[in-house]
Amino acid sequence: MPNSLNPLQAVADRWQPSARFVRRASFACVVMAVIIVVTGGAVRLTQSGLGCPTWPTCTEDSLTPTPAMGVNGIIEFTNRMLTYVLCVVVGIAIIAARARSPRRRDLTRLGWAQFWIVASNGIIGGITVLTGLNPYIVAAHFLAATALLTVAVIMWQRSGEGDDAPRDLVARPVRQLSWVLVVSTVLLIVAGTVVTGSGQHAGDASKDVHRIPLDFREITQLHVDLVFIVLGLTVALWFALRAVKAPGGPRRRVVELFAVLMLQGVVGYVQYFNDSPEIVVGAHMFGSCLVWIAVLRAFLSLRDRGEPVTLPSPATEPEPAALAAAER
Template sequence: MPNTLNPLELIARRWQPSARLVRQAALATVVMAVIIVITGGAVRLTQSGLGCSTWPKCTPDSLTPTSAMGINGLVEFGNRALTGVLCVVVGAFIIAARARHPRRRSLTRLGWAQFWIVMLNAVVGGITVLTGLNPYIVSSHFLASTALLTVAVLSWKRAGEGDEEPRDLVARPVRQLAWLLVLAAGALTVIGTIVTGTGPHAGDATKLDHRIPLDWREITQLHVDFAYIVVGLAVALWFTLRAVKAPAAARRHLLELFGCIAFQGVVGYVQYFNGLPEFVIELHMTGSALLWVAVLRVFLSLRDRGPLLDDGDAALAEPSEETAQQATREPSEQGTVPAQPTAGTSASSR
């Protein structure tokens, strides 16, 4: 019996997408991951978590909401429908990445990782409904969406770079400072979900005992403290990158992060001093997703994996911005003589 090719292999033999198309497909997964965060927030803030009374159907007798369910049923079902759109977008990225020649297994693995996270989050969403909007499950639902966003950003970055061994563009202490920024921003996100879980938008506003049993003001203060830590680390990294003359891309991404931090700070204080209005909280959740994307882009810009080669696109065959800057920089600009590789540079940094 002849060997049977799987569908992805058949597509790869008949279609060769450009590297630019693969990168655009990866960017689409990032956009959809952010949209899912926004629509998930809308479900929570409009008290539509039980708009569909069961899962995977909307009602025991209907896959879609009925007119008697009103706006809550439409909001909840709309979020579920967007999960289907997300699956299509992730699937398109997997197909495009698999069809690229030469095959880049690391890229297809990231695509499949997104797919399985989406499946996991769909199950978590079902458990959320079946448990009557348990605040812990509601919070884990948001964190799973953040995990999806993380892998989507990694996919976007990998789709635009080569496959050489990763090379640090800054010294190890600078990378470690950037790691601290990532960890602090991650902790800020987790604490933010706990803040919401202790307040009126924990899940079901009609049940006061359906909240995380922590003092709302104390956990909010902890959230603010970590926000200041993120600001401090970002400022420290800015001056450090300037001092070591880091690549312009890294400093540009850090400026984008400052914009997200400023937006989040303003929105956070507005919602705190105005009784947690739903629309402002939705803006805060959107800002949280964008801030996380910005933090990841800063961190990933501090290493290089060489240019992305594409026979059909000479522009992509040119050295990356970071590589070109490193190659043309005068030794005196860097403050050191041309150095031999040292043990302080980690080849395994991602």
């Protein structure tokens, strides 16, 4: 395809971003994914879920909120607009990954995966509004945001690695233990969405908002049980890494995960014993993002893919005359 018809190739022909720029762009995607989760939680916690009662416009007659809709309309509409900011950040990451030399197709694919998740979750968000905050759709909306965060963290990690075949830094049983930790954390996050769907913060002041018909305290207890399982697996992983004399990097990542889990546990208990105040629930949602990031970083630290290849810049390349002299 001619470069004139391929804008990404045209950019690559004219701009060579540094490895640091690509990594920073990838990290910006992680930050924006967390912001989207937290602001989405703010929409629900301020009862602004139906601040804009329809989608894709805010009202039947207006794209933006009207003065009569008050602060709830502004909050909900602002969250919608943040999706476009997220698209811009992801777009920059895609362009930077495509323009980077040598080309990293895996980074480009991960960037595009984020784009399509954002687009899909935008549609899910619209369905959430059109169904009057159906709790199952709300849960799917949050889990899609978590999927976006997952891909963003993987891209961030891969941007600092090479393209060698993955090489395990630990024995297979330890690697399997890390998989159990990841799966348990996924179950913990899913259980948290069910707690939210059956709890008191429905996202709108209307009493007509449907809730998941499960006992809130029983689901919360299940969520707490999973917390202890994840915490126990984290401690077990640390001892296993120490026993096999794993490199310092993986052990540091597991210690970071343990610290985040403890802080998240404190926030969770404060939330439960104080009847789920909005500000604490918001902090708990932010903490859930940090826990998942820490789990992924610990998991990905258990293998090595070498150092990223960096081509010399034109300024450091030897001149043809110098090469000819060296050959003589």
